[in-house]
Amino acid sequence: MTNKIINGFATALKGLSITLRHLFSSHGKRNILPASDANYFKRLEGTNTIQYPHQSLPIPEVGRYQLDVEMDDCIVCDLCAKVCPVDCIDIEAIKATEAIGQTSDGTTKRLYAAKFDIDMAKCMYCGLCTIVCPTECIVMTNQYDRSVVGLNELTYKFSDMTPEDATQKRREFEQQQAERQAAKMAAMQKKEGGS
Ligand code: SF4
Ligand code: SF4
Incomplete structure (x- = not known):
């Protein structure tokens, strides 16, 4: 004991x-x-x-942290969204009626981004989106601390297009398509009438 x-x-x-x-x-x-x-x-x-x-x-030079998109250089090709293994990039493109500018590498822009959201809560930081981007405008930054209160705040919104603008751009494109179709029909009728 x-x-x-x-x-x-x-x-x-x-x-x-x-x-x-x-x-x-x-x-x-x-x-x-x-x-x-x-x-x-x-x-x-x-x-x-x-x-x-x-x-x-x-921070390591090759670290993968928060994503950022330089929208001025984005051609809204959707490649990043398509390659994303977890579908956390949500893009809505609207066709423009004409070229709307150029990216810094000289690529012509023909699409508006009505929506460009990245849900960083789902992102697995694989970096695939940054590899496929033809204009290298989506990049991993050295920002790792973006504390938020709500989960939805981790969805980063990169498009600044308002819903009203998006509706207007859609209308403009539809109108252009309708006018082109009407012109095409008129040309065909004229051709048939002449023959
Ligand atoms: S890093 Fe990977 S998971 Fe994250 S958005 Fe890009 S492709 Fe998707
Ligand atoms: S791959 Fe690049 S250019 Fe294409 S939509 Fe994504 S960020 Fe924009």
Whole structure:
């Protein structure tokens, strides 16, 4: 019985000494190194956490973080949405009645983006969308901390087209198509009447 009590105290003391040793050894602050540094996993001294957001780890150059889209360079081709494995890119294109501009690499723009949403809550950060984009306008940024209160706030909206504008653009295109069809019919009738 006495032995058991002594053993109990000895074990408790040993555990306490380990706890205290770690407590005091972790009092010092760690040097902040990027994960790519050869000594990153060798550092045993100091605290295991950093004082975020006052401190932060350097971001790896090839890191995949939040997506961003430069809409001025987007030709609304939908390739990024098609390649996305989790369907988190939602694009609605409207055909323009004529060329509406050029991207910075000289590609002609012929479609409006009535909607360009990316649900970052679903995104698995595979980066495929950035690879297929012909104008390289969808990119992964070094932004990783975009804390939000509601889940729906993680759906980033890149199009600034209003529903009214979208309706107007759709109408314009439909009207152009109708006029072209009417002109085509008139030309055919004229041809048939002349022959
Ligand atoms: S990174 Fe991958 S999952 Fe995320 S939007 Fe692009 S293709 Fe989809
Ligand atoms: S692949 Fe690029 S150009 Fe095409 S819709 Fe997506 S972001 Fe726009």
